Amino acid sequence: MHQRVITNESPYHRQIYMRPRLQSQDPGRRVLTENDTKTNISRKLTKFDFDSVLTIRTSKGSKKFKPQRFEVKPIVRYLSKVQKTEVDSELETYQRMVLAKMKEKNILPKQRSLSNATPQQKSQDRYASLDSQNRINKQQNQNVHPKILWDMSEDEWQQFGDRFPQHFEKKKLLGRGGFSLVWLGEHKRTKEKFAIKQILSTNTHQSHMKEIWFGIHFFQDGQPKKQFSNFPGCKNLVRFLTYDIKPQDTWIFQEICGESLGNHLYDLKGKNVNNERMYRLTLKPLYNTFRKDLTELKKLIRELAQALDLLQDQRIVHSDLKTENILVKKIKNENDLHELTQIKLIDYGSSFPFDDLKQFSMATPEYMCPEILNYILYENQMNYRPCLMKYLKNYKKPWVIDVWSLGCVVLEIISGIPLWMSLKTIVTKNGKEIIDYGLFAVKGRVFDKIIDRQMEVIQNLDSYIDKNYSGIKIDNQIRFVLKEMLNLDPEKRLSPKQIVEYLSTRKEYLTTH
Template sequence: MMQLKSGDIFAEHYQLKKRLGTGSFGEVWLAQNLLADVEVAIKYYGRLDDNGIKDFREEFKLAYKLHHPNLLHLNHFDVFEQCPFLVMPYCSNGSSAILAGKMSEKQLWHFIRDVSCGLMFLHGQTPPVIHQDIKPDNILIGDDGRFIISDFGISRKLEHTFRKSVNKVESSGTLAYMGPERFSENPLIVATSDIWSLGMSAYELLSGHLLWEGMGGCVQLNGARIPALNKEYSSQLTKFIHTCLSINTWDRPTARQAYEYACSMLKQEASQPSLGPVTHATPSVSSALPPSTSPHIKKKPNKHVSKRLAGWIALSILLVLLLIKGISTFFGNLEEERTYTACRTKEDFKHFLNRYPTSSHAEFVKLKIQMLVEDSIKEVQRREAAVQITVDTIEAEQPIEEELPAKQPTRFKPKPKAETPSPAPDSAKIRRENEERFFYNCQTVADYEKYLRQYPKGRFVYKAKRAIQQIEAEMMQSASPQEKTVRKSTKISLEL
């Protein structure tokens, strides 16, 4: 940033006379316009590159269009040695900061009315213009006594550009007027952030000092409370300042509500002038709304609260539906397991598969049906083979029985043949039937393992092992991660 001193010629035809103030991004000087022979205020900023100057020019074009009795109009924009500067009217009365600790309550209501009227105009733009730095130093006193907002229209994008160019952060004075929402986990700047700054400015103008040692709204996040004003001030003023300094943005009044409330209070005090004369004139603001007839701040229904309530209702309905679905799924799974456990025959398994086609047991059930079909085919083949053997035996013995009558009859009665004892039951067949009955009654892993121990070389060894693998795979799919880890470790230990 350039080093300027009184008497320097700035931008060819501005002679600097006195430094009026220093901000985060530049300085304000009283200067004499040598061409027009008038006093003006010049605010110049730090050096910017061509892109930064282009952005600044666009910001000026937007701010130049803003005309309001409570806004300081920007007359001219120019660039000097890569430093953009603004030319503005000079307010010889200075800023409202000189009145800190000296304002009466009636003067403060005028201050609140004028500043909130200007903010109402800024917030009503499309998109809204948020000042972001309302403080007594930026509220000037016009020649007619009107309070005028200055230093507005600089966007967050340009602030970031200026901070990089001058290698500075915002001053502690600005920090003192920043609301708590700007210190939260997700910093937020909204229109009512200017209202918080207005409340802090009003407190300073009444008491003569800043709250919380100039630390701003960050201390409110830790539970700091607002000290009470002196009892000489009305309860309406105290309540208004406390409302402006609310920790929640939606609890603060809007600029319109603050303006209407200040107008109503001034109207009441005009009929009962007990606070002393006003030291400056009270201009009529043609662009302001008519004052409210009620001295209380009327808060409109907060859209954020209604949206939040609708969100909670929708979430509650969703949770109830999920709970109902979960209960239905739980009892459905119980019924599915009961039906699966009761399956014994091929028809039972087919009925289960038709009823629960997407069941986790579907693959195993299909395998079980295939095994039962194969076994039934083998049983039919075995029976057909047994019947064929019986037929062949009968055919082989039939000729002998036919030749017996052909023998010569004997005079003597033949001796009765000894009764042939029935053959001993086939032990191998009984063993096969027992093994088959044992295998088809198996349902769990323990049952199949017991079968493998009893029949290590049985006919269904391969099928039993496949059934164990299928059951274990289904159990692993439905188990939690902890149970999977325990089962794997148990299996490894058993194998060892």
């Protein structure tokens, strides 16, 4: 398949280089003094309206400042977690200054047993211990090769190395894609944390340019633009903050969200059996919620449809909607079931304007609609299906590509096996172990064979829904919505608005026209 490269004349190019630039240098600042630190603590507490929370005391009868003694009053427990973190950060900075000053004067703190230590002394010891442990951890990390420390493959290490934006500290590898890695990064001075996406600037699909174009289109200064404030789907897009383009990497800064839906659904462990690779699939606790209460599954479908409704209003196609590109947060309720508290659609590196199909780039084939897979075969003079070409003659609805992909996500959840799993997979049903494959999976990911699988499954969809490995029994609402999302005729697929409307009511049917 021919790879398409976006030239400088692309509309992405004009918008990207009119961006607000990321500040490349940290402004100079003087060294903090003890009084500065006390002032910083006071300001933070004033901001929280808790002026009396912290009291920094001097020893009785002495005019000299002895900052090793301080007291945090019990009211601090009423502060929020974020507020406590900020105050603790200032106190820790303050304590490090104290220890450094005492070391300069050769005044070492006395060793105390925990039995007779005062609360203030215990607090001082805790901060000293934390500081010491942090130094030990950093030293240990410095002795480990970054490739091993971050669990990077050899290919990833060769491509991405140990590069990272200036003024930020790399904390954790959050995720990976075809041309990118996503890191948890912390600003060295402010300690603010971000999801920082590292994309190779040389990737031929120009996914970094598309990601920035998408972010600039919907967000400004880290918030949705005013014209999109009436769309509920705004909260289901990851907030785009800023970016920095370098010769080797493009760095995109986003809000921190939850884990991928795929990680919450199943666990796959591979092993070699008689020189053949096999996988054992274990369903995770979120499935227990979907079995007992379809409300959370409907919420998931509805909120993703809200995001697609916003995109279709701007005639934009995500084009790579799959379980790995959905981030969720969940909590347990009083019934020991999981509630989804956040649902986000991520990874906009394959997005494109619907009216410019030539900007379509390769995505995950098992989640792509058959008419687009067929179009790619046709463009490359390969074995395409003439019966599907008719659907492109009146191809005017911008949601049809993504709605099919959303249907694939729902079908995968119900099926209980990833759609793309083409290797033998051991699953458990009614206490028995069975070997099976993903519904749209074919060896080699050959497009025309994937289309054949799609058509066969859709023609017998009710049977595949009922004979699943997840144990989920869907109602008529979900069954109807799923069948209409996976309609082979794109003209008859439900719009995102219709999906939201239907799953928000108790109707037993909904017209698709």
